[in-house]
Amino acid sequence: MFSNKYKITKYLIPAFLVVLYVTYAGLKLANAQHEVHTDSAAINASSEIVATAHGEASHEGATEEHKTEKVDAGKLIMEHIADAYDWHIATIGHTHVSIPLPVIIKDNNGLHVFLSNKFHHGHEAYEGYELKEGKLVNLAGAEFLDLSITKNVFAMFVAVIVLLIIMLSIAGSYKSNALRAPKGIQSFVEPLIIFIRDEVAKPSIGKQYNRFMPFLLTIFFFIFINNMFGLIPIFPGGANVTGNIAVTMVLAAFTFVITLINGNKNYWAHIFMPPGVPGWLLPLMIPIEIIGVLNKPIVLTIRLFANITAGHIIILGFFSLIFIFAEMNTGLGFGVSAFSVAFTTFMSFLELLVAFLQAYVFTLLSAIYFGSAVEEHHHEEHH
């Protein structure tokens, strides 16, 4: 017990000292430059406050360009977790390194297909469209259908291809390695498959679990691999696919439709003729039951979306702290970076858990909904 405590302090004390030193050095540096920012509002993560604070304290030499480089944490985070028409990798100086993605637009003039670099990062319009703060707008204000391969779509394609390669190769090794102990990546995937089968599908659905296994396994691995790719900070990871409400909505819609298709007599009877409810209550109960049914996919959609997005926001928030403090002065940025990196590391581990947990929760809830749809009740005597 004592030795354990001693070990922790052994690492904590030097880490604390380093942080202290860097902070102190930074403050010294700042004093030397006579540019100490005392505006406490600058600590606030809200970008506009930072920007205005800076604006008030602006020195004469501040150029237009310098102003645009100010750290805007809120905007940065939102840009990162939102969808985009190109895949931004890095900005070196004033050069944006990004992968252009195809823009596909259907409007009254037909189909427009072109790469997003035609927009020059929102500086130019093309074929009557332009990017305004990352959003595609028609210059004429006309209606259009946007089917572009956006960052999230592309990231999803990458994840899906990886998923297909892994699973199909495993299926192959199951054939060639039949009746043998699993080998290689097979050994990693098999416990998950068995976990889904024995701990999720069997107890939640019951006898008919076999019918739903392919779907449950697909959503589990789809969500899991997309969550994991989202945690990789560099291309082709880092996109917020499962933290996008459209993606989670489609996943939940699949679960919802499959539940409705497989709903048996008892399932519908429970909605429109709840057992043991007096007739005069039915006008109240039936809407409640219907809301309950509609509630399920909405809950699925929001849970996955919110969990994954929150994880991305927290990690990005910690990193933004570095730049917000660095803007106050460079040394402080270095000081905060130690703290930020430590917390981001911790959060990343937590997110690894969340990546698995949310995939599991989504699968488990889907299985429970399927279970309620195919459940055989024996309440006939109560009717």
Next chain:
Amino acid sequence: MQLVTPGIGLIFWMTITFSIVLFLLSKFAWKPILNSIKEREDSINNALSAADDARKAMDALKSDNQKLLNEARAERDRMLKEASEMKDQIIAKATKDAKDVGDKLITSAKEAIEKEKLNALNELKTQVAVLSVDMAEKILRKKMEDRSQQESFVNDNLKSITLN
């Protein structure tokens, strides 16, 4: 607000991609994988139960063997006992027989000896009689050399014989 507004393009691509993935994985991955896992589990279960059966059979065999061994041992013991009994019996019988034969021999020898003794005695008696007769003859011859004596003798004898 942009964050919670689902984009139509993403919904479109997501639906298509997920449908394709669901189809491909269901057909080409999950089906063979789940079947293989099931098959493997079944084969493992079978192998385990077979091993269990084999173990039971082996145990049964072992106990059979033990029984046989015990029986064999008992048989051997019994045979040894019988043999030893038989040996004793044979020895006893042989001893008895020998004794009987000896006794018989002794008896017959005794009888023979007795017979021989009698024969010898009889012979001896005959011999003695012959010799006595001879002696008597000789003596008589000697005594009856003169006539007077012969007459007196005959007379004496004649006197002793009563004629009735």
